[in-house]
Each structure stands twice: as C-alpha cells, then as structure tokens.
Amino acid sequence: MLTMALCVAAILFHVMPESVRELFYFDAGQLRAGSLGGLVFSHWLHVDWPHLAWNVAALALLGGMLELQSRALFCASLMVGTVAVDVLLLSPLSEVERYCGLSGVLNAVLGCLLYVVWLRTRSRIVIAVAALALSKIMVEMVYQESLFTEIAWPPYPAAHLAGVLAAVILCVIVHWGLSAKGNKTKGLRIGGLTIRSTG
C-alpha cells in the first residue's frame, strides 16, 4: 500500500545522518544557491521524534482512508499540497527561512478526504471535523503555537492553511468534473472511486 510505503519513507528520512538530512530541508539560502531538493523532500523531513510520530500517525490514518477510496485522488492531494506549501514558502508572504514537516501536505489530504466522505455519507460529522480542523488552524495562526504538541522548531500554521486551500481547489475541480454534463448520473470516476452526488 502506498500509504505504508510513504510512512516508511518518512521514518527512513528521519534516521538518516543529520549531515544528509541538512541537504533536504526547505532552506531559502540553499534555494537561492540553486539547490532545489528542499522543495520536494522537506515535507518528508521532521525535526524530532514527536514531530515525526504525530505526522506519520496522521499520514497512516488519512492516507489509509483516502487511498482505500481513490489512490489517484490521494496522489493528487499529495501533489497539490506539496505545490501549495512550496508556493507559500517561496512567496513574499512567507515568514520562514527553513521549513520541514508533512502537516501542510496532510491538510490537503484531509480536505480531499472530507470531500469524498461528505459525498458518500452527507454526515454532519464531516462538517464538524472540517470546522474543528479549520478552528485549529485559526487558533494556531493567532497564537503561533501548536495545540497540545511541543516540537523543537516553532510551528508554521500558515502551511496548514495552504494545504487546505490546495484541497479546496482540487475538490472544486473534481466537483466541476462531477457536475459536468454526462457525469451527473453515472458519476465521476477517479482511480478506483466513482463519485456520485447524492444531492
């Protein structure tokens, strides 16, 4: 399963020597010097074990659920999440010189999962989870602190917001495809998942 492989990859990244890991952080100075590896790999690096543990746990849960629904959508959410966080980090809005961690990307996966589960269940639980997730991001952005978590680097919750925005964009595109003529009744097939609107 892809999710399992990615979890293992994140753990392997973490046990690599620091001198090697240093090459893969998102580092504005290194990027200016032409080293682009951080744009992809920084998301799979973590500063310490608690940081790794929570993110890998979330990846296992989120990836496990979304991959079961659609591997293609899972892959797409990882990609758009990565791009969205990178765009934020490279933009003048960015406040950080160095960045690592998967949570920005995971927020894109979460957004897509919520969308899929909502289409399938129309459960209020989905709305509640979405509201709580957004509230968490807002609280973290205001207080610049991670909720109930201590890691060596300060949190950068703006990356979470970037991930959510990426998910919204991706889901709008999917939904537009779903609403297009011809897909309304037969549904939109993404990977192994056929999405039908129940509304």
Place this chain on the structure above:
Amino acid sequence: MNFLSRTISGTVAGLIVSALFSATVHAAGLMTPVRGNLPQLSIREHHVDVVIEDGYAITTVEQVFANPHDDALEAIYSFPVPQKAAVGEFTYWIDGKPVTGEVLEKQAARDLYEQEKAQGRQAALTEKDEYRTFDISVYPVLPNNDVRIRLVYIQPVHTDLGIGRYVYPLQEGGVDERRMNFWTYNSTVEEAFSFNLQMRSSYPVDEFRLPAHPQVMVQEQSPQDWRLSFGNQQAKDSIEEGDTGGQVLASHNLDEDIVVYWRHAQGLPGAVDLVTHREEGEKRGTFMLTVTPGDDLGLLEQGRDWVFVLDYSGSMAGKYQTLVEGVREGLDKLSERDRFQIILFNNGVREVTSGYVPVNQQNVERYIRELEAITPDGGTNLYAGLQRGYRLLDADRPSAVILVTDGVANVGVTERKDFLRLLEKHDVRLFSFVMGNSANRPLLEGMATLSNGFSVNVSNNDDIGGLLVQAADKLKYESYRDVEVKFSGIKVKELAPERIGSLYRGQQIILFGHYWGDGPAKVTVGGKVLGENRTYTSELDFPKVMERNPELERLWAYAAIEDLQNRIDYLGTDADSRQAITDIALEYDLVTNYTSMIVVAEDVFEAQGIDRSNKTRVEEEASARKQRAAQPVKAHRQDSTTPAFGNSSRAYPSNGAGSVGLFGVLLLLPLLLLTRSRRA
C-alpha cells in the same frame, strides 16, 4: 492576515542591501608607487590559520615576500582593518630566527624603523591607518632573496540569530582616491596560499558555509569541532603531510574577502556564558561575558514611514543600477499603510520624492523611473543627506531611516561629533548598511548605536540573502532599549563597552571587564521593551585562578580603547583620552591609531632600552593556545542549573515546522469510525 503585514515592514531594509555589490575591487597586496621606477616585489606565500574558540577568533597570517630584482627593496603590504581586530603579535624572521615585535608610540616606532632602514639593518613595522588599513613595512628584501613575516590578531566572535560570521578581509572598497592614485597593488600569491580554520565551539554547530569559496573542504570531527581548509596546488604540496589540505586551486589572488558562516544547532537555550583569565597571585582578573537572550521579543504590527538615504557618489558608479533594482523590490513589499521617501546624496542632496508619498504601484513605478535616470558621480556629503532625511520626518508616525553607503564622508560636514549630534536630536532609529571594508565603519556604527538602530557590515562576498533575512527579522520584532548589565556579589569594574544601548532579536551582548575577589556572584541583564522593564538574572562563578585565556586581556584593552576613541570622536580630541589610549596600547601591546609595532634585531631592542614585554606576552598566549588545543572543548555556560531565560530557546532565523500534533490525529478518529461504519 497577520503574517502579511508582519513580513512586509522588516524586509524592506534588507532588500536594499542585495542591490549593492558589483563594485570595482581593490585588493590587499604589496604596494608600489605608481610614479617612479621601483620594481615590484612579489608575494611568494600567504597562509592564514584561524582558531575560533571560547568566544574569540585568533587569526595568524604568515607571508613570504620575494625580491626577484638586483637591488634591495622595501616591502609595503597593506590590508583592510578586520572588524574589532586587536593586533598583538608581529614577527619578522631576522637571520632565519623569528623576532617578535614590540609596541611603541607611533612616531617613535616610525623613527626607529627609518633609522634602522637608513643604516641598512633589518627592520619591520606594522601601523594602523585609522579604520582603513594595516600597513606593514619590511626592509630590506635583499636581491634574489625573500623575507618571512607573521601577524596575529584576535577578535571577539558573536552569533546573530544562531549564525556566526567570520571575515578575513582582503578587498578594499576603492573609496580612497588619493591612495589609489599613488599606489599600485600586487595581490597575486605566486606560490603557496592556504586558508585553514578550526572551530572549537562550546555549542554544537550544524553547518559551515563559505558562499564565495565553494571549494573549501569541511571536516566535522564532532558537532563542536570542525576544520575547514582550502588552498592552491603549492600549498597542498607543502601541507600534504599534515593532511589538512582542502580542494586545491591553480592560483590565488588576494582580491576576495573570505567569509565564513556557521550555524548553531537548533533548539539551543538562551544562555549566559563567562570566560575568565587570572594569573596565579594576581589580584585582578579579566572576563568576557556573553549573553544570548531567549527568544521572547514580540512581533510588531504597525505601519511605518521609511526614509531611504542613498549614496550616489562616484564610488557607487558600478553598483547604482543594481541599487535601484533593490529599492524597487523593497518598495514592492511595503504595506499600503506605509509611506516612503527617497533622498540621494553626493556633493549635495537630491529629494527624489517630495516628502512622503503613499505606497502604491503608480508611485513606486514613477520614482523608480526617476532613480534610473540618475547617474552617480561626485563626492560624499553624507551629513547633508542624513540632515535632509531627518528634517522631513513626521513626528506622529513610527519611522526608520535606512542609510546605504560604501564610503567616507568627504564633502561638507565630516566631523563625527556633528553626525552624532544630528542623530541625538531625533528619536528615530538609523539602520546603516556599510558596504565593503573601506567605509568609515566607526562613524556609521556609532550613529546606528546612538540612534538605537543597528549597523550591518557587508562584504562583497557575503551571502546577501542571508544578511537580508537577519536584518528583516530584527525589524519585525520588538527590541530591548537602554540595556544595562549589573553585577553583584563581587567587585566588577572597567566594563567595556561602557554603553550597550539597544539589543535586537537574535543579537548577543558581549561585555569585557575586570574583577577583584573570587567566588559566586550574580549578573542582572535589564532593558525596556515597549517601555516595560524586563530583567534576567544568572549566577556566575569567578575563579581565583584561570590561566586558559590570556588573550582576554588584550580583548578587554581593545574594547576599552574603542570606548575612549568613541569619546574622542564625540567630544573632540582631548589629550587625556588620547594619552589613555596610548597607555593602554603600550601596556597591552596593541597596534592602534597612536601606537605601532616594530621589529628590529634583538641587540637593537636592547640598545634602545625597549622592554620585551610583548615577547613575554606572545609566548604566554602561544603556550595557552597549545594547551587549549590539547584539551577537550570547554563549556562556559553559567546558567545551566537555573536558566536565566527560563525554558526559552535562543532566537533563530525564522524556522517553521508543520506538525499535525495530537489534536490533529484525534480529529481524524471520527472520520475513521464514519468510514468504517459505512463500509460495514
């Protein structure tokens, strides 16, 4: 969003810096008069060894000058003054034996050198030309022969936002036209060149970087012990046996500063470090206190007025258009709540904007077009530029003045005390970006300190982007003002610097002083943040005997001399301060504006009745260095048991990590249950 506005204001000043560097380069080297028929000498070898340990750097430069001609010649080697460098050792090989120099008053040293030279005897002299250069004269370099000299200087080393920086300066800024018209420089090392740096840090280091010297070989012995080296082929051949040679180059020119950065490990705490030196039986000891505050300064949210005071004198010719591009980038990042004005100065002053203008695309494009149409020329009337900038300030809005210059004030008001008095009249912070090694750093740093701003020295080989981030970071945050350090429980006097002023996020306090007695004591560091008093306290332990760091005495002396020089610059020359500088320099054997270091044959020292105090001091320092090298890296932290800054880690460049955390994972459980129940 908060982070939008927070980012904008701080970035502007730093962006300007990125625009500044493509200047005509003048290098360190052997000087020959332009007019006349003297043949050029050559630099055969140039070796630089740097050891950074216990909070200061010791730089040893060994050179061989060769004379391929048929007449005896005088070698005059000039190089830029390294920042806060105390030159304490100058050695000249006479008849194959190294002879250590002694410090005399400047004129007496020059007279003795000329006397020996006139009599055809070997002599060497190191003089300081204020903030500009150290000049080394050696006579004679015999026909088809060479001479060897060694110079050692020490500098305190600090970190800023967890990043340390060491510069071995070689480039001159090309701002001293008289000197450039008179001398030609030979900067080529014809045979062996090597640069070796050893870092023994009491705090773990993550990484080293030399932006302009990617060929450097970096070896990590441990996170606290690093070796760096590079050189040319000949240097490699000569040091191969010692296995310290880095990647090699075909040749080397002394025309580029060597800038070394290192980054401390993440998550280090705010800390108070104390390094002491006290000989057995001495009543008085010397100390260096380093305070690295915790990261507890808040972000600023307000919009601001920005006054750009930009140098467009002739020496800016090669870099002016790049400067304009930097201003454009800076203005593009201003908040729409901000206002700006641009003032240019050369012989006179030119207001590009008529007072403040609001930040919008139309204004930015308009004034950038006007800047682009201007051609730099003329002298540097810095005072007039600053005066105009300050006159136009609006007292009702928070303001900052950003001064960018590469030169020295040489038109109009040029006295430092007049500049300082101008700044005293206004409670507005000045941030000065000092380009190259030839700018009047004492003036620009003095102004920034007095205004509670800060000064950034920028080498052409610096990582401009990195400096940008550091500067921008500071301007985004609150700062400490009226910082004071007080001791209790032990007699502590003769602190240097006398005034600390302001402290910005990431900056350290480095304080030298003398102590009497021994045992436990307390230090209290206090300052005002937005008018509110904050204090931090740490236990200290002053030892009765500690003979590990004799160099501290010279570092204290240099800091004390800087204070005295500041007083002279501010209040005007007075005989007492000048004599005090001379006395300290003679006691601690330092090269200053008023003292020089002379080397003559041992029998001449004896015949002249010159005390060999520096020889003794140099031997003690060399012995201490040898002992330190044989010992493990020593920790100097005093507040390990009761951290002065609580659990707060020190400030770093803005790092960020994305963490889902416990709450995020718990949030997923309802979804898991929902999807499972649906599937069932």
